[in-house]
Amino acid sequence: MxxxxxxxxxxxxxxxxxxxxxxxxxxxxxxxxxxxxxxxxxxxxxxxxxxxxxxxxxxxxxxxxxxxxxxxxxxxxxxxFGRSFLSALTMKYVEAEHGSDTVEKVVLGSSNGTIEVEAVGLDRVRRNLGNLGRLREVSLDGELVATGDAKGDIHATCPNIRGLDLSASLLATWGSIADIIAGLPHLERLALNRNRFLPLDHELPILAFSHLRELQLNSTLMSWAEFRDVARFMTRLQSVELGHNYLESLNARSSSVVPGFLSLNFEGNRLDDWIQITDSLREFTSLLQLVLSGNGIRSIPPLSSTPSPIQGIKALALSRNDLRQWQHMDALHDWCPNLESLRMVGNPLTEDASLAGRARQFIIARIPSLLVLDSTEISVRERTDCELFYLSFISKHVPGGDHEKVQEHPQWITLCNKHGRPAEPSAQSKHGDRLSKYLISVVVQRSVNRPTNLHDPIDTIDPPLSVKLIKLLKISNSPRGEAIQVWLKLRDGYVQLDNSGHDLEWYGVENGTHLVVYTGE
Structure with missing residues (x-):
């Protein structure tokens, strides 16, 4: 050098x-x-x-x-090579006084420069707005902060900061970060995204990080081991973001005390091994929220032993992975028996044209604890709809008795006990012409209104009619444009068939099915 x-x-x-x-x-x-x-x-x-x-x-x-x-x-x-924290703070939040309390001309921003007004005493306004001691939330994203300042100077200038964003700065060591936040005794949220840090080579002052609750380290290339080394000094840390850091595993263990993390975000990494992920998180017994979106996860295998290492998870994000099989959702229910919120958008299971038409219904029916799916709340009525539809689908498409059905659909018995068993499909005749193989006898009734809930009777204006329909018939709007709604009558209520262009056979409509049609007329 x-x-x-x-x-x-x-x-x-x-x-x-x-x-x-x-x-x-x-x-x-x-x-x-x-x-x-x-x-x-x-x-x-x-x-x-x-x-x-x-x-x-x-x-x-x-x-x-x-x-x-x-x-x-x-x-x-x-x-x-950057500037100090207080220099950046002053440049961002303090406007220099003009040195006069006389009249100043101000151009109104909404007038496109065409309207000027005169104002008096703007320096007093600048002094009030420039009182850094009032600041609670501070963003110095991209302001090139490189060093701290004296602890006393920082505390005297801005002691009340609760949230601080130092993303895209020039901070290289955790010591320089400690120098800054040591003077911020009320700091709870710290964002350090898009930075690069040297590995920790000395102990950090625990008191400097004692109030920190939330930490963002997205796009920093920090390894899991490096983070664990730093987290030892953040004893009250609850929420951590480590997205887009090229993480391939979480196999670093530490004998130090583990903070009581409630939320971990690993979005956009390369954590594609479900078993390795969950085993690595076993020690985080307080964990409630886990984000694994965009990691290339291809499989959620069955839980091999209990209890699950992530049994406490209530919110899970699996968006933009490579999940393709419904068995993954059955296994997920075992891994996360308390799961309330799930994000699945962007997986082949939900995006593939052959699967997407029934993806939401099937996920809801397979995971009974869910309250929210892909940011949309699941109402009691929707859950019942989905479960009834799911039962009808199983009855139609899975031959055999309970044993065979449970092998493919573990919720079969539970849902039958909840809603009653759907009518078994009648045997198809092995004889007859080609057209007869596509004809089914159903009961059709026209309704003056649609059900207000799944168990209310429907007021009809037409008596039930027994008719033959082609089972490849698709539900669509009438020629006059009215939205046709079709309801499938089951033993304990009704389930609405959506207008997604599927034929009757797809919905499990068979001989003896009772359909109620509402045209909105």
């Missing part, structure tokens, strides 16, 4: 910002064989700017966390 680099305070691990808007980390300072002068070997946050992994002409100068994210650059006035 040369004297010039030492004098500027730049060392390996220093964060920088370049005038083009990009962030990086100094990984090497020195000479490069075959060239003259000083070079910085850097790893770019935006990996597309990189050209190599720290190797030039066969010689390794440094290593990158992400392959091919590195390059060499010259020291330059275009590089910024």
């Amino acid at each position: 040369t004297a010039s680099s030492q004098s500027t305070g730049v060392t390996v691990g220093t964060r920088f910002h370049i005038s083009s808007g990009h962030f990086g980390t100094i990984k090497y300072i020195g000479q490069v064989t075959g060239t003259d002068g000083l070079w910085y070997g850097v790893e770019w946050d935006d990996t597309t700017r990189g050209r190599h992994d720290g190797i030039k002409d066969g010689k390794r100068y440094f290593s990158c966390r992400i392959p091919d994210a590195g390059s060499f650059i010259r020291p330059s006035a275009h590089l910024s």
